[in-house]
Amino acid sequence: MKPSLLLSLFALTLAPLALPAAETKTAEKSAAITRHPLRGVITSVMAEQSAFMVKHEDIPGVMRAMTMMFKVDAATLKAFKTGDAITGLLSRQGRDWVLENVKPAAAKPAK
Numbered sequence: 742m743k744p745s746l747l748l749s750l751f752a753l754t755l756a757p758l759a760l761p762a763a764e765t766k767t768a769e770k771s772a773a774i775t776r777h778p779l780r781g782v783i784t785s786v787m788a789e790q791s792a793f794m795v796k797h798e799d800i801p802g803v804m805r806a807m808t809m810m811f812k813v814d815a816a817t818l819k820a821f822k823t824g825d826a827i828t829g830l831l832s833r834q835g836r837d838w839v840l841e842n843v844k845p846a847a848a849k850p851a852k
């Protein structure tokens with residue numbers, strides 16, 4: 742897919758967030774959320790916290806490579822295990838770092 746088309750799709754996806762209703766807490770919260778693509782490996786599945794410990798690569802403009810905890814939804818929690826390479830979208834939501842749209846990633850070619 743061409744980058745320009747991808748950008749358009751991205752803008753369309755985000756458009757509903759920009760609609761009025763910004764008076765409610767929820768809308769305010771979602772409008773403030775920015776998501777960034779992440780690639781990493783799950784180093785630990787933390788079922789009690791509904792979270793993964795992920796060793797992630799550098800995320801330009803957001804944070805350097807590190808191992809940290811991300812909240813995930815119940816379905817995601819069940820679908821992955823320690824050692825899985827993943828991609829996802831990270832965001833800061835309140836006090837939590839959240840990982841969404843988690844998918845298996847192809848292993849990185851050895852250097």
Ligand SMILES: [Cu+2]
Binds near residue numbers: 797804805806809
């Ligand atoms: Cu981090």
